[in-house]
Every structure is written in C-alpha cells, then in structure tokens.
Amino acid sequence: MFNGNRQMTNGKCFIFPGFCALKFFFVLWILLTSSATSTGQHEPHIQPSDLQGDIRQVHDPTIARDGDTYYLFSTRAGIAIRCSKDLITWRLCGDVFAHLPAWAVQDVPGVRGLWAPDVSYFNGKYHLYYSVSTFGSNRSSIGLATNQTLDPTSDKYRWQDQGKVLGSYPTDDWNAIDPNIVLDKDGQPWLSFGSFWSGIKLRMIDPLTGKLSNKDENLYSLARRPNTRVTPGAIEAPVIIRQNNYYYLFVSFDFCCRGADSTYNIRVGRSRSLTGPYTDRSGKPMMEGGGTMVVTGGSRWRGPGHCAILQDKTGDKIVYHAYDASARGTSTLRVASLIWDSEGWPTTTKIP
Numbered sequence: 001m002f003n004g005n006r007q008m009t010n011g012k013c014f015i016f017p018g019f020c021a022l023k024f025f026f027v028l029w030i031l032l033t034s035s036a037t038s039t040g041q042h043e044p045h046i047q048p049s050d051l052q053g054d055i056r057q058v059h060d061p062t063i064a065r066d067g068d069t070y071y072l073f074s075t076r077a078g079i080a081i082r083c084s085k086d087l088i089t090w091r092l093c094g095d096v097f098a099h100l101p102a103w104a105v106q107d108v109p110g111v112r113g114l115w116a117p118d119v120s121y122f123n124g125k126y127h128l129y130y131s132v133s134t135f136g137s138n139r140s141s142i143g144l145a146t147n148q149t150l151d152p153t154s155d156k157y158r159w160q161d162q163g164k165v166l167g168s169y170p171t172d173d174w175n176a177i178d179p180n181i182v183l184d185k186d187g188q189p190w191l192s193f194g195s196f197w198s199g200i201k202l203r204m205i206d207p208l209t210g211k212l213s214n215k216d217e218n219l220y221s222l223a224r225r226p227n228t229r230v231t232p233g234a235i236e237a238p239v240i241i242r243q244n245n246y247y248y249l250f251v252s253f254d255f256c257c258r259g260a261d262s263t264y265n266i267r268v269g270r271s272r273s274l275t276g277p278y279t280d281r282s283g284k285p286m287m288e289g290g291g292t293m294v295v296t297g298g299s300r301w302r303g304p305g306h307c308a309i310l311q312d313k314t315g316d317k318i319v320y321h322a323y324d325a326s327a328r329g330t331s332t333l334r335v336a337s338l339i340w341d342s343e344g345w346p347t348t349t350k351i352p
Contacts, residue, residue, distance in 0.1 A: 048334040053090040058333040060116040066150035120181035129179035138175040141167035182240035195236035199224025223286035237306040246270040252305035259329025262303025267291025
C-alpha cells in the first residue's frame with residue numbers, strides 16, 4: 001500500500017518537493033483506477049475467444065445473474081444449465097427437467113426435446129419459457145417453468161412447471177417457438193416469439209400468472225422477411241431490450257442447425273414503442289426485411305445466432321452460439337461485450 005509519509009521524507013522529495021507531490025498524485029491515481037477496476041466499474045472487453053470449460057454443444061443460449069453467479073440455459077433433450085462466476089469459465093451444473101413435461105408430450109405429437117429457453121425475472125420469481133415443437137413444423141407450443149432462485153444449493157430451489165402458455169397450429173401463419181420476455185417502461189411483461197412463417201410476434205403477459213393477459217389480446221407483428229426461394233421467411237429468435245429510450249429488437253436471419261454450413265447472422269432494429277414499428281439504421285422497416293448487422297460468421301465460426309442480451313453492472317454482453325468449422329461444426333457458446341456507438345446502435349467491436 002502507498003505510504004505518503006514515508007515518500008515525503010526521502011531525499012528526492014526534500015530537495016524537489018514538487019516532484020514528490022507529482023509522484024504522490026500519480027500513485028494515488030493508479031490506486032483509484034485499480035480500485036475501480038476491481039469493483040466492476042471498468043470491466044475488460046470480453047472476447048468470444050476468452051471462453052473455456054463446458055462451452056460445447058450449446059444451442060439457443062439465454063442467461064441471467066443470481067447473486068455472484070451467471071446461469072446459462074440452452075437447448076438439450078431437456079434444458080441444460082451452465083454456471084460461471086466470470087462469464088468466461090463455464091461448467092455444467094444441472095438440468096431444468098428430469099424428463100419431458102407430460103403436457104408437452106401430449107400436446108405436440110412426436111416431440112423429442114425442448115428448445116430455445118428464455119429466462120427472466122419478474123413478480124418475485126424467475127420465469128423460464130421454453131419451446132415444444134418438431135423441426136420444420138408450426139404445430140408448436142410455448143411452456144413455462146418458475147423458480148424462486150437459480151442457486152441449486154438453496155433450499156428454495158425448485159423448478160415448477162406451469163404448463164402451456166400458447167400454441168400455434170397448421171392453420172396459423174405464425175410459429176409459437178423462440179420465446180423472449182421483455183419488461184416495458186412500466187414493468188409490464190410481454191412475450192415476443194416467432195420463427196419463419198409470418199415472422200416475429202408479440203403478446204402481453206399477465207405478471208401474476210406468467211400466462212397470456214386478457215387486458216390486451218392483440219397479436220402484434222414486429223418483423224418479417226420476404227418469402228423467397230433462397231431465404232423463405234428466414235427470421236427467428238427475437239430478443240427485445242430497452243436502452244437509450246428505445247426498444248431494440250435483435251433477431252437471427254437465415255439458417256441454423258446445419259453445422260459448418262449454417263448461415264445464421266444476428267440483426268437489430270429499434271423503435272420508440274415496444275409494439276413497433278421497428279426500423280434498422282438505414283430506416284428500413286423490419287416488417288419489410290430490414291435489420292442492421294450485429295454479428296456475422298467467418299472462416300472458423302459459422303452461423304452465429306439465437307442471441308441473448310445480458311444487461312449487467314459489468315457492461316452489456318451479447319451471448320449466442322456459433323458453429324466451429326474446426327470442430328466438425330459443433331455448436332459452441334460465444335460471449336462478447338456489446339458496445340453502443342454515438343448514434344445508439346450496438347456493436348461488438350471496440351469503438352476508438
């Protein structure tokens with residue numbers, strides 16, 4: 001620890017008092033800077049390459065912090081849980097379900113696993129929404145499980161399945177998968193969801209039950225893509241956050257689930273109103289296929305997508321999966337610092 005009295009009595013300070021004062025304030029500045037860093041006020045810029053531990057076979061990640069631990073949920077036969085203290089080193093620490101919920105097996109014929117979870121906190125408990133579907137079909141449902149804590153060592157830890165929230169059928173032009181909860185400026189929860197078909201949708205949620213609200217039964221349309229031969233309506237995995245007096249809608253374009261041949265990429269638009277309209281940086285409406293690029297693939301990491309946004313005291317992070325071409329296209333967890341430019345648009349690149 002810096003000792004000012006000792007420094008003030010050495011020979012150099014006696015002859016050159018101005019030098020000593022300068023040295024004192026320089027060391028004091030170093031100490032204050034180090035203290036700020038250790039308390040999380042100036043966290044380092046996280047790069048996806050920093051990650052280690054149990055980061056393979058991660059698909060459709062969602063994340064929350066409880067106490068000093070981050071909990072990551074992802075697609076598995078059930079819903080896998082990973083834990084980390086620093087967002088860098090991860091370990092498997094459980095599953096939400098020991099087996100598929102009975103209602104889900106009966107509700108969606110042929111279902112073999114649960115997809116695309118989303119974790120959020122409101123009304124004094126954690127809410128985990130999850131998808132029940134079969135690949136390529138819109139005979140899908142979204143279910144809900146709740147817990148008082150995410151800490152598996154707590155005596156309050158218990159996942160309670162609340163059953164079905166909503167479903168879609170072949171007669172619908174939308175798909176009830178890829179749920180995400182956003183709280184509006186008044187703390188009212190809303191559920192965004194959607195994959196292909198007519199795009200991204202939004203419904204109001206009853207904060208007491210976590211199910212659909214009867215106060216507003218409108219099905220809002222937020223984003224869609226043209227139905228072409230190359231990319232037939234390829235938009236899914238919505239995530240909405242509030243930032244800079246805007247609502248930001250993150251989505252995944254193109255195709256997942258093809259290993260190293262996946263073409264997923266993450267886009268964003270924003271709106272002053274939660275229910276839209278959302279436009280990208282150029283002003284193109286997201287209902288007309290607009291979306292500003294946030295993360296795209298490269299030579300090794302292919303098809304980055306299905307992101308979650310962590311708004312944390314250490315700084316905003318974007319969490320997603322990508323397919324590692326050097327490991328036979330294995331889906332792998334990626335975490336990066338999310339930075340906001342002077343015009344209020346997000347990027348994962350450090351701004352000079």
